[in-house]
Amino acid sequence: MRILRNISFGQYIPRDSLVHSLDPRIKILSCLAIIIALFLIVKFSGYLILGSYILISIIISKVHPKYVFRGLRPILFIIIFTLIIHLFMTEGKVIYQVGFLKITQEGLIKGLLISFRLFILILTTSLLTLATSPISLTDGIERLLSIIKFTGIPAHEIAMMMTIALRFIPTLLEETEKIMKAQISRGADFESGNIFNRAKNLIPILIPLFVSAFRRADELAIAMEAKCYRGGEGRTHYRELKINQIDILTLSLTMVIAIIVSIMF
Amino acid sequence: MFIYLENLCFTYSLGMPFETEVLKNIDLKIDQGEFIGLIGHTGCGKTTLIQHFNGLLTPTSGKIYVDGVDINTKGTNLKLIRQKIGLVFQYPENQLFEETIYQEIAFGPRKLGLPEEKIEKRVREALKMVDLDYEFYAERSPFSLSGGEMRRVALASILSIRPKMLILDEPTANLDPQGRDNILSEIKKIHDNFGTAVILVSHNMEKVAETVKRVLVMHRGEIIIDGTPQDIFEKHATDLIKVGLGLPQVTECMHKLKAKGKDVYTGVLTVDEAESEILKKCKI
Numbered sequence: 001m002r003i004l005r006n007i008s009f010g011q012y013i014p015r016d017s018l019v020h021s022l023d024p025r026i027k028i029l030s031c032l033a034i035i036i037a038l039f040l041i042v043k044f045s046g047y048l049i050l051g052s053y054i055l056i057s058i059i060i061s062k063v064h065p066k067y068v069f070r071g072l073r074p075i076l077f078i079i080i081f082t083l084i085i086h087l088f089m090t091e092g093k094v095i096y097q098v099g100f101l102k103i104t105q106e107g108l109i110k111g112l113l114i115s116f117r118l119f120i121l122i123l124t125t126s127l128l129t130l131a132t133s134p135i136s137l138t139d140g141i142e143r144l145l146s147i148i149k150f151t152g153i154p155a156h157e158i159a160m161m162m163t164i165a166l167r168f169i170p171t172l173l174e175e176t177e178k179i180m181k182a183q184i185s186r187g188a189d190f191e192s193g194n195i196f197n198r199a200k201n202l203i204p205i206l207i208p209l210f211v212s213a214f215r216r217a218d219e220l221a222i223a224m225e226a227k228c229y230r231g232g233e234g235r236t237h238y239r240e241l242k243i244n245q246i247d248i249l250t251l252s253l254t255m256v257i258a259i260i261v262s263i264m265f
Numbered sequence: 266m267f268i269y270l271e272n273l274c275f276t277y278s279l280g281m282p283f284e285t286e287v288l289k290n291i292d293l294k295i296d297q298g299e300f301i302g303l304i305g306h307t308g309c310g311k312t313t314l315i316q317h318f319n320g321l322l323t324p325t326s327g328k329i330y331v332d333g334v335d336i337n338t339k340g341t342n343l344k345l346i347r348q349k350i351g352l353v354f355q356y357p358e359n360q361l362f363e364e365t366i367y368q369e370i371a372f373g374p375r376k377l378g379l380p381e382e383k384i385e386k387r388v389r390e391a392l393k394m395v396d397l398d399y400e401f402y403a404e405r406s407p408f409s410l411s412g413g414e415m416r417r418v419a420l421a422s423i424l425s426i427r428p429k430m431l432i433l434d435e436p437t438a439n440l441d442p443q444g445r446d447n448i449l450s451e452i453k454k455i456h457d458n459f460g461t462a463v464i465l466v467s468h469n470m471e472k473v474a475e476t477v478k479r480v481l482v483m484h485r486g487e488i489i490i491d492g493t494p495q496d497i498f499e500k501h502a503t504d505l506i507k508v509g510l511g512l513p514q515v516t517e518c519m520h521k522l523k524a525k526g527k528d529v530y531t532g533v534l535t536v537d538e539a540e541s542e543i544l545k546k547c548k549i
């Protein structure tokens with residue numbers, strides 16, 4: 001049950017800040033620019049510049065760094081794993097040796113670079129989801145996708161699916177917790193046994209969860225029809241997205257930084 | 266003494282921005298075989314409180330003793346505690362998952378490691394307790410039942426572990442009046458025949474007050490009133506209304522009579538009691 005509480009996915013933290021008030025499209029595009037730049041950089045100084053840019057954004061967003069860094073926890077293992085693999089598996093000048101394991105200078109540099117890359121990547125996307133409400137995020141995605149609608153991408157439907165999925169994550173988590181507690185009260189045990197038994201022990205959670213998820217989906221579909229939902233055609237929006245000067249300035253600044261670091265570093 | 270709570274406090278999401286204090290300094294003693302109604306407004310902490318009784322939640326501070334054992338010390342066998350205290354959640358029909366009703370009810374005893382013949386005996390016994398015919402129901406799918414029947418099967422699936430205490434969270438929610446009366450009378454029978462202690466959790470005084478012997482009223486994470494239903498309706502009627510819990514209609518009627526200057530006893534719970542009380546006072 002502890003595990004369920006620690007998921008920070010999509011945990012929007014409302015604050016009154018510049019980052020929060022930016023247009024979601026601008027934030028998504030800025031993140032995209034930074035991510036692309038991250039994969040083009042080959043020098044530490046580049047990461048330093050992008051890293052400090054993100055850190056400054058975090059400070060401006062008024063979201064406590066604690067929440068931003070919490071997003072790192074799940075992938076910390078992956079970062080350490082890649083670092084270790086790179087340390088030991090790269091050929092080059094040996095700087096330290098224990099038995100058959102040797103650390104090379106090239107490995108150290110490459111490992112650190114990739115760790116920084118992953119680190120900043122997660123910080124960037126965490127900041128995006130922490131400072132943008134799921135609704136405006138999907139709104140932004142919908143508008144961005146509708147630019148390339150001519151390719152046949154069903155922008156509205158994708159956005160609607162994302163909105164519904166995001167909306168129901170907390171509901172399903174709550175439900176899972178409730179069912180788990182109910183089954184524990186009946187004598188179920190989710191914490192001991194080998195992996196096969198543990199998997200088998202999940203059945204009493206999964207079946208009720210699926211039953212209720214299908215029921216919810218059914219009810220939602222009926223409720224949407226009752227409200228005359230007919231897809232995206234001709235649908236207007238309650239929140240109209242408008243791009244103002246600050247948005248343009250932010251995007252330009254991010255783009256300039258991203259382009260400069262990817263070319264120069 | 267069966268359950269003993271000492272200065273129990275509980276805070277949700279401790280150290281997070283959404284931190285909320287749900288239970289505040291709760292002291293409570295519950296004896297073996299008691300029949301208790303735990304009543305309070307939605308969100309007052311009833312459900313949170315009962316989840317402490319079998320160790321599903323760990324208090325932020327304070328202690329819980331079940332059968333003399335402090336259940337939150339390391340090494341306590343919580344499975345044993347959960348066998349003693351059967352907790353039936355709200356809408357328990359949502360927890361059903363087996364292919365047949367027999368398997369559903371056998372789940373608990375099976376987890377206790379009982380041999381098959383004992384399990385069958387318990388399934389028969391549990392089905393009988395909730396007034397369902399073994400031959401007719403045992404091999405059916407629990408998902409083919411009506412809402413009321415599903416709830417009874419879910420109740421039976423807890424009864425089959427033979428708890429010493431049964432805690433039911435809103436057992437009558439979403440049932441029609443007849444289904445509600447059936448469930449309540451089955452619970453009463455279980456209490457009377459097996460000496461099982463029962464805690465009925467509800468936000469609705471009506472009906473529950475008739476059944477139970479002791480009422481705990483919760484408000485904003487505290488137990489504010491503790492007494493017999495008669496006592497509570499007679500002496501604490503204004504408090505109950507103040508915390509947003511109405512009185513049963515018949516009790517309210519008696520209070521109104523009293524306000525009009527008739528000297529009637531206001532601690533009545535049923536229409537029959539009210540009738541005889543009024544007749545008694547009229548004759549004088």
